[in-house]
Amino acid sequence: MTVLAVTEHRRGELRDVSFEIVTAGRELASELGTELELAVIGGDVDDFADRLNLDGVGTIYTVEEGEEFNHGVYTQAIEQLYAETEPTALLLPNTVNGLDYAPAVAGRLDLPLVTDVIGVEGEDPLEVTREQYGGKVETTYDIDADSYAITIRPAEWPAAEGAGEAAIEAFEADIDEDAIGATVTGFQEVSGGDVDISEADVLVSIGRGIEEEENIPLVEALADALGATLSSSRPIVDNGWLPKNRQVGQSGKVVTPDVYIAIGISGAVQHVAGMKGADTIVAINTDPNAPIYDIADYGIVDDLFDVVPELIEAFGGDVPDV
Amino acid sequence: MKILVTVKEVAEVDDEFGISGLDIDASDLEYNLNEWDDYAVEEAVQLSEERDGVEVVTVTIGPERSEETIRMALAKGADRALRVWDDTLEDAQYLDVSTKADIITTVAEAEEPDLVLTGVQAGDDSNGATGVAVAERLDYEWAAVVNALDLSDDVASVHRELEGGIEELTDVELPAVLTIQTGINEPRYASLRGIRQAQRKPLETSSLEEIGLDESVVETPVERTDMYEPESESDAVIWEGDAEETASELAQFLRDKGVVEG
Secondary structure, eight states: OOEEEEOOEETTEEOHHHHHHHHHHHHHHHHHTOOEEEEEESSSHHHHHHHTOBTTEEEEEEEOOOSSOOHHHHHHHHHHHHHHHOOSEEEEEOSTTHHHHHHHHHHHHTOOEEEEEEEEEOSSSEEEEEEEGGGTEEEEEEEOSSSEEEEEOTTSSOOOOSBOOOEEEEOOOOOOGGGOOEEEEEEEEOOOTTOOGGGOSEEEEEOGGGOSGGGHHHHHHHHHHHTOEEEEOHHHHHTTSSOGGGBBSTTSBOOOOSEEEEESOOOOHHHHHHHTTOSEEEEEOSOTTOTHHHHOSEEEOSOHHHHHHHHHHHTTOOOOOO | OEEEEEOOEEEEEOSSOOEETTEEOGGGEEEEEOHHHHHHHHHHHHHHHHSTTOEEEEEEEOOGGGHHHHHHHHHTTOOEEEEEOOHHHHHSSOOOHHHHHHHHHHHHHHHOOSEEEEESOOTTTOOOOHHHHHHHHHTOEEEEEEEEEEEOSSEEEEEEEOGGGEEEEEEEESSEEEEEOTTSSOOOOOOHHHHHHHTTSOEEEEOHHHHTOOGGGGOOSEEEEEEEOOOOOOOOEEOOSOHHHHHHHHHHHHHHHTOSOO
């Protein structure tokens, strides 16, 4: 009858989502009139449990099993913990690692799964909210089941604070190593390259709106004229138009410049995760409904191919022929 | 070796759109090959070009309209295609992860591929869950969010793209399901020759019954109850005027802010 939330860590550190899932879990537990329990699997579980001993957490189960994430270990441990604690709601992070085990856990436990949830409400049935069509619409779903699994979007709930009085219990999971056919052999950081965009005071950042690789010199000229650094959203790097070290967002760099000029960037949640800390955000985008305007301080709703050349000229630069 | 690739036709929404009931007006949607699946198809085709005896089979859950998308995957180099659709699927409110995973699993059980490649997610529903759900049902190994792949006879050595510019290096035993992230390769454009050849490649359509499932596969305890445009949280100051005027406003702002010279 509880809410069981699974936390996440990497290379010795609890990830932010672990504290956000406590907030989401408290909210859900309060809707359901039940208690929030946490699972900490792998790593320095005692230290992690101490840090997660936050207001509103009933019990923290620690599973001492390996240093780093392994989806086989997580799947088996959660399956066993579920059998032991019989939660109503299994709450998991909608992260790269969360999506590496949540569908498997839901499959084994025969639970309905709703991913990337941004809101929870009501008791029976529970109503969850998620985004679709790249954030252009929100949809709500009623989950009419005795128990279910939900993954929550990172950075959607604030990090939980306030010391708690949770009971910390070691849970002995019986892990069948022979059933695990995926082995983590190491980690690799995307190389820094020539430029560190996270150090820049002003970023000129481009997205899909730039349309063609041939148009890149236009924004390079703008960055030059402003004495700014050029960065981009994911598709530009996927296309190989700029190197990986220029990518702003969840899977790229987190940047906090004084001014971030988003040009032809729609503002997908993964991108916003990387630049919302900028002091001032200026958006240039033809679509007035683009999500980038939800976070922008200033905007120009116009074609970048009209605005950017004017801007280059305003700073005495030469407009390249593109 | 056989590689099964999931290919989804996804709906992209126009800037201006309407909502009728629980979905976007059909007239405001355009259909394309799912971006992530494009990379998965490319990865499979490259593997088939690098070694002998690799067959690339695509599987799609979708209406007749999606055959255009499927032909595109065939034109890029897939060998044959399977499509599952019938009135039960047509009439369902929407298809949840479990329904899609059950269908793809059933097809995979008949095909017995060594490797299944899916996109990380579909651009419209963004569940990000079907690939791993299929792996669990097939009792295959898996890896989610793969942005580099090195395949040997019985192991796929992959990079998983974690958040914050970190990649996890993982060895995955075959058979396996890998969910493919954008940027892993450079998807090719279909050549004219490829497009011509695609017309002659086998594309087999089956109903649920024909693959051995019944209509209970579409049942789900998760019911869509509403769809709406999120309220704009925008409090941005929008500079009005033609490009020269707005650019001049922005230039003035940047000068006042003291962040640029000149």
